[in-house]
Amino acid sequence: xxxxxxxxxxxxxxxxxxxxxxxxxxxxxxxxxxxxxxxxxxxxxxxxxxxxxxxxxxxxxxxxxxxxxxxxxxxxxxxxxxxxxxxxxxxxxxxxxxxxxxxxxxxxxxxxxxxxxxxxxxxxxxxxxxxxxxxxxxxxxxxxxxxxxxxxxxxxxxxxxxxxxxxxxxxxxxxxxxxxxxxxxxxxxxxxxxxxxxxxxxxxxxxxxxxxxxxxxxxxxxxxxxxxxxxxxxxxxxxxxxxxxxxxxxxxxxxxxxxxxxxxxxxxxxxxxxxxxxxxxxxxxxxxxxxxxxxxxxxxxxxxxxxxxxxxxxxxxxxxxxxxxxxxxxxxxxxxxxxxxxxxxxxx
Amino acid sequence: xxxxxxxxxxxxxxxxxxxxxxxxxxxxxxxxxxxxxxxxxxxxxxxxxxxxxxxxxxxxxxxxxxxxxxxxxxxxxxxxxxxxxxxxxxxxxxxxxxxxxxxxxxxxxxxxxxxxxxxxxxxxxxxxxxxxxxxxxxxxxxxxxxxxxxxxxxxxxxxxxxxxxxxxxxxxxxxxxxxxxxxxxxxxxxxxxxxxxxxxxxxxxxxxxxxxxxxxxxxxxxxxxxxxxxxxxxxxxxxxxxxxxxxxxxxxxxxxxxxxxxxxxxxxxxxxxxxxxxxxxxxxxxxxxxxxxxxxxxxxxxxxxxxxxxxxxxxxxxxxxxxxxxxxxxxxxxxxxxxxxxxxxxxxxxxxxxxxxxxxxxxxxxxxxxxxxxxxxxxxxxxxxxxxxxxxxxxxxxxxxxxxxxxxxxxxxxxxxxxxxxxxxxxxxxxxxxxxxxxxxxxx
Ligand SMILES: Cc1ncc(C[n+]2csc(CCOP(=O)(O)OP(=O)(O)O)c2C)c(N)n1
Ligand SMILES: [Mg+2]
Numbered sequence: 001x002x003x004x005x006x007x008x009x010x011x012x013x014x015x016x017x018x019x020x021x022x023x024x025x026x027x028x029x030x031x032x033x034x035x036x037x038x039x040x041x042x043x044x045x046x047x048x049x050x051x052x053x054x055x056x057x058x059x060x061x062x063x064x065x066x067x068x069x070x071x072x073x074x075x076x077x078x079x080x081x082x083x084x085x086x087x088x089x090x091x092x093x094x095x096x097x098x099x100x101x102x103x104x105x106x107x108x109x110x111x112x113x114x115x116x117x118x119x120x121x122x123x124x125x126x127x128x129x130x131x132x133x134x135x136x137x138x139x140x141x142x143x144x145x146x147x148x149x150x151x152x153x154x155x156x157x158x159x160x161x162x163x164x165x166x167x168x169x170x171x172x173x174x175x176x177x178x179x180x181x182x183x184x185x186x187x188x189x190x191x192x193x194x195x196x197x198x199x200x201x202x203x204x205x206x207x208x209x210x211x212x213x214x215x216x217x218x219x220x221x222x223x224x225x226x227x228x229x230x231x232x233x234x235x236x237x238x239x240x241x242x243x244x245x246x247x248x249x250x251x252x253x254x255x256x257x258x259x260x261x262x263x264x265x266x267x268x269x270x271x272x273x274x275x276x277x278x279x280x281x282x283x284x285x286x287x288x289x290x291x292x293x294x295x296x297x298x299x300x301x302x303x304x305x306x307x308x309x310x311x312x313x314x315x316x317x318x319x320x321x322x323x324x325x326x327x328x329x330x331x332x333x334x335x336x337x338x339x340x341x342x343x344x345x346x347x348x
Numbered sequence: 349x350x351x352x353x354x355x356x357x358x359x360x361x362x363x364x365x366x367x368x369x370x371x372x373x374x375x376x377x378x379x380x381x382x383x384x385x386x387x388x389x390x391x392x393x394x395x396x397x398x399x400x401x402x403x404x405x406x407x408x409x410x411x412x413x414x415x416x417x418x419x420x421x422x423x424x425x426x427x428x429x430x431x432x433x434x435x436x437x438x439x440x441x442x443x444x445x446x447x448x449x450x451x452x453x454x455x456x457x458x459x460x461x462x463x464x465x466x467x468x469x470x471x472x473x474x475x476x477x478x479x480x481x482x483x484x485x486x487x488x489x490x491x492x493x494x495x496x497x498x499x500x501x502x503x504x505x506x507x508x509x510x511x512x513x514x515x516x517x518x519x520x521x522x523x524x525x526x527x528x529x530x531x532x533x534x535x536x537x538x539x540x541x542x543x544x545x546x547x548x549x550x551x552x553x554x555x556x557x558x559x560x561x562x563x564x565x566x567x568x569x570x571x572x573x574x575x576x577x578x579x580x581x582x583x584x585x586x587x588x589x590x591x592x593x594x595x596x597x598x599x600x601x602x603x604x605x606x607x608x609x610x611x612x613x614x615x616x617x618x619x620x621x622x623x624x625x626x627x628x629x630x631x632x633x634x635x636x637x638x639x640x641x642x643x644x645x646x647x648x649x650x651x652x653x654x655x656x657x658x659x660x661x662x663x664x665x666x667x668x669x670x671x672x673x674x675x676x677x678x679x680x681x682x683x684x685x686x687x688x689x690x691x692x693x694x695x696x697x698x699x700x701x702x703x704x705x706x707x708x709x710x711x712x713x714x715x716x717x718x719x720x721x722x723x724x725x726x727x728x729x730x731x732x733x734x735x736x737x738x739x740x741x742x743x744x745x746x747x748x749x750x751x752x753x754x755x756x757x758x759x760x761x762x763x764x765x766x767x768x769x770x771x772x773x774x775x776x777x778x779x780x781x782x783x784x785x786x787x788x789x790x791x792x
Binding site (some may be wrong): 048128136 | 524
């Protein structure tokens with residue numbers, strides 16, 4: 001009876017022909033373009049300043065900058081509603097917070113470990129949260145945010161609040177076993193979650209092809225029938241176009257969706273990374289040819305926005321970042337008694 | 349305006365470094381991202397990038413300089429002159445305000461001890477646990493149960509019997525065999541505002557999930573400055589069962605009890621199981637609730653009606669004057685048996701059930717010690733780094749003057765649990781060993 005081994009068909013490019021494959025570059029109004037420019041520039045300048053404050057000893061420990069990847073968080077989260085849709089990510093979290101409208105001052109003050117920081121100075125760069133915005137961190141264990149985000153999505157479905165969860169993780173995190181445990185349950189229970197793999201090419205010093213058997217990360221959900229979309233993460237309009245399709249799909253009760261955003265980090269993995277695993281030329285090449293902020297500048301020029309308007313935004317952003325840095329440098333450290341607060345909520 | 353460039357700290361621990369090479373010279377125009385210099389730390393050579401745009405005005409530290417302290421001004425740049433970043437200031441010590449009075453503590457979470465003397469009914473620990481979950485689920489729609497075989501199969505140990513029928517599949521959820529994943533999903537759901545009860549088929553399998561229990565559930569409230577609540581209960585059988593071998597027979601109480609941010613409860617009888625599980629579900633904090641398979645089927649009198657017991661309070665289950673036996677979970681039953689036997693020998697033992705292991709009721713332990721002056725700790729688990737060693741440390745630190753004899757511990761043997769019936773029996777704490785230890789402690 002045996003007909004010989006059955007060869008599995010090569011996994012289809014997720015949902016080709018379906019609505020998902022129709023994702024188009026977003027047609028932004030001039031106002032929206034300016035908004036994207038502003039939000040990305042805020043992240044870039046904020047992170048540059050954070051790097052500088054690190055060098056000056058104001059920021060300690062691990063500090064992972066988002067420079068280069070700005071279009072991902074800005075493009076995706078512009079399709080979400082803060083306070084309704086939840087967002088969760090790993091330790092490289094400053095950009096996602098800024099993209100969700102969280103005050104740069106309290107983020108910077110957390111980086112410097114001050115009482116005015118969003119976690120009262122007790123979390124630091126990797127552990128920041130704003131339940132008000134439904135931004136749920138800020139997690140230091142690679143991959144942990146994937147089941148946690150699936151739990152947030154479970155909550156959206158359980159309480160019927162209409163929200164979706166966006167859970168970000170890296171190409172390195174995508175090899176953690178718990179990610180696939182979460183994929184399975186998210187698909188099984190049709191949870192409203194968008195899994196976002198930010199494929200920046202490296203996990204610390206390991207290039208993706210040295211760690212991953214399948215480097216087309218958007219196919220990683222195939223075994224769980226989770227459709228995937230691959231997106232150029234260096235083009236905020238392409239990101240936003242894909243985000244719209246993804247949010248519609250997931251909010252429509254169709255279960256989870258996987259997005260792979262091809263992106264690149266310009267700086268080292270953290271502040272203490274000498275980045276010897278890649279050449280200076282490689283980094284310069286991406287900066288010159290694919291920078292997301294430069295791309296949006298070109299889009300703005302095409303719709304007739306002049307240099308002056310951009311200069312005004314640059315100036316405004318520099319001001320915001322300078323104020324955040326001043327605030328973060330001059331705020332007091334947490335009072336000693338805070339050492340003992342917020343260990344437990346109740347008293348027993 | 350001149351911007352000072354300072355020797356950067358390029359790692360969390362760097363204090364000084366070598367300015368190996370300048371890649372720019374006075375008069376060069378630089379933009380953000382350009383490499384200015386190479387700096388050697390003890391670990392690596394790093395590139396130092398420009399953050400601001402401008403012209404290099406002056407190089408103050410020549411290349412080849414060793415031992416340059418972090419923060420030393422190494423060069424200056426003249427900026428474009430447009431508004432914006434002022435020259436960064438050196439870190440100045442920031443005055444710490446005098447400690448404000450601590451925030452008002454939230455009210456104690458649990459109702460007072462169940463009234464004694466009221467009507468009671470006999471029920472098993474298994475039924476008591478089920479009733480506790482059902483009562484909380486009736487009262488609060490945010491409470492749900494998830495785990496392997498909890499719904500259709502009615503629980504691997506039948507603790508969730510009947511819950512699917514009453515509450516339906518929305519709230520009683522069978523998971524795949526994927527502890528790491530569903531512990532994380534439960535924790536995320538709690539962070540999002542639900543009140544999950546996550547059942548582990550046994551706590552042996554929770555080792556795969558311990559990262560979420562400790563790193564995600566226990567620490568996030570602290571790390572978020574009190575923003576991120578995690579009201580979740582992780583429950584299931586813990587400790588040795590019967591003849592299931594080393595991988596399925598382990599007491600994790602000391603592991604979890606060492607973690608700030610967790611509540612750890614390990615009840616013995618049915619009334620405590622019910623009253624404390626209800627308190628655990630109501631608690632705003634993450635709770636590890638350790639049950640015992642060998643005790644599930646035992647019956648006890650349980651007060652009829654609403655019982656919610658206080659977390660963090662031990663209970664004197666037998667009053668006595670000569671010696672205190674401190675225990676928890678299945679060890680309480682053994683201790684009571686031993687106390688009866690000792691009574692016939694003229695030793696009047698007090699037995700204290702800790703019930704909650706974190707926070708531990710130190711006061712109850714020390715008060716009893718002050719009366720009896722002798723103490724033996726009984727624990728079904730390994731002796732090293734155990735709850736027993738913790739109790740002994742408490743007595744040394746805070747009860748030393750009350751001690752008439754060294755505190756003794758009676759624990760399992762310090763070996764992985766063997767399968768052979770005779771060896772297993774030899775490995776696990778039992779009544780004769782408790783009796784012998786109490787006699788020694790009382791110099792009899
Ligand atoms: C479980 C765990 N293992 C290892 C680490 C150390 N670590 C932190 S980030 C990282 C690399 C992750 O790379 P990726 O997922 O690609 O994210 P990226 O940093 O590129 O954003 C590693 C190994 C960790 N934090 N947690
Ligand atoms: Mg990566």
